[in-house]
Amino acid sequence: MFSTPWGDVDLARFPDNPRDQLRAWDAADAYLLRRLAGRPGPEGTPVAPVDLAAADDGAVVVLGDRWGALTTALAAYRPTQITDSHLAREATRANLVRNGADPGAVRLLTTQDDPPARVDVLLVRVPKSLALLEDQLHRLAPSVHPGTTVLGTGMTTEIHNSTLGLFERILGPTRTSLAEKKARLIFCTPDGRPVGARNPWPHTYTLPDGIGAASGHTVVNHAGVFCAERLDVGTRFLLAHLPARRGLEHVVDLGCGNGVVGTAAALANPDARLTFVDESYQAVASAEATYRANIDADARPAAFTVGDGLAGFPAASADLVLNNPPFHSHQATTDAVAWRMFTGARAALRPGGEMWVVGNRHLGYHVKLKRAFGNCEVAASDRKFVVLRATRR
Template structure:
């Protein structure tokens, strides 16, 4: 993996967290980062931003901390929905001798970090001079962020977004027009482009998120499910979860981990099956974890003390504890992409971490597309696997720690 970012006579060492699991062809920055760095540096050297004594900047969706490291000297705000992006930023600040100060999983200096959930109610002490967004994969997340911005930007705030040309669609531009104002784009350079939005439509609107729908638990109980903007399968129950619900089993003494929990439907269903079970919801998305928390409160408010909501890269946060939970069952619907890269390293790490965390005879239950061949990975790690259920597209695999 290329870790040396050489640009505009500066050099940074940058990794994609976790570095040891990344493919050699991947790197922590792209041409969209370079394009927006060039633009912001130009704005800082001339014009209104250059005249400010201490310009206030705010960055959204900085995938692996490249922008945060480059502009750390300006003490900006840095907002992300990704725990992996946060850990990447932390590692990269440290690697470049930028001395991050951390308190309660929040970086306080040289920049200030916010989760996407924190930003829903964020109110800065001073006006923000420039907002920089990397266009996220999920349009709903972009929409929520633009709605959030309406609360604290002013007509003088410069709004610039960046992304690959293929990600800057008519739908993306329409959201900027709807929530910010007059929107234009730059010419394409190295397959990336900038978006410029002038804040002339700052009428605050009510967010359409979280979206709410109902699902049926294994016991037949109706479940009310809220989904914040960046939750996978936000508008309906995904097919993998549906087949898992049909075949889940949980007992009263189980300590269950809903790994990659999304809106938490599997963990909530575990509470329907076994009201005395302890459930740990784990995801790298802060909006996913908040959705899961809301959904426990929606359906089993008296069980919230039996639940825990953990931001983590796979199961690292639990494995790193001095007193690990005695996990008996892990339910997992693994993702097979990270940002815009298709990869199997996340599933592999999830399975490896599950084997380490489970107690002896504990079970890992995995649902996934048949073509992903998860049974091969599971056989290597656990020594064998069993097909619990399948259809034309999905398969549920179960394996035990020996």
């Protein structure tokens, strides 16, 4: 139970797992809500509460809410939530229902949607990605006015001089609070200045040679997507060892990121049909842009899906699943995401279909693949990475 100035809120992560001991809120969420209500911080100086009721419907904007803790606590003020995470969005929906709030009272937007035309209160849960923060502040800047209250929050390990510098450069003068329970607040005063530099996102770069069908092709990365400036070594190893397949088949790039793996599979097999899946809206937008930059999407349409792995995917409909699993999920180091990906892939594959996975050797994905599929073979390896193949039998 999360205690807030507006009452206790019952929260859970998504998907809800009773064995998961990780909370759906932290000290940074609590610190920001106390400041909104006018509760003094560690300095002990009296502060005025923020008049949330004075904001127009949807003009209280919550950016980057991890699991809906802030949005759910403030549901009575009809906020707009902006998130890059499908899991965070679904957690917010479930938490609103869990606490008897009207889900229709909250406007749920993604980081790819146009933000509200006017923002009176902007609450920012600082993301892990500085690039994503930069992109979103640029997108929100035209909606912010000199009277907008801008409050950021994060754990002390998440707020750096570069974080404050982005607020200062894009919106206006910025300062930070003293720490409380290892959390800090960011106070920004918009001054109505025109933003000096354009939004630098998305980024585009050219792939190196020696990585198979994708060699020399173009990658498009929206802000916050893994490896925005260059190809990461794990994906490079997988690209160099993709299975040589031909003919009509359905290939799924699971956890697609910028879509380079699925695009490589499409380039290698002109008859393949591609589906790109990720829980990040920025990632799926990147994958679609990468695919279109290299392939005539009108002649060879592909599917681009935001979701929780392959949950809800048609059973026995895929021939090949390609995967570079993340081992971080919303600031937590965990293999739970990989496990959901592996079990989801097994259900999605036709008999005889294969899942190819790349990962650091020490992560031990072969153990989980054997549990999920009953088999696992090493397709390629070096001192750091291993490419594993599991077959649906």
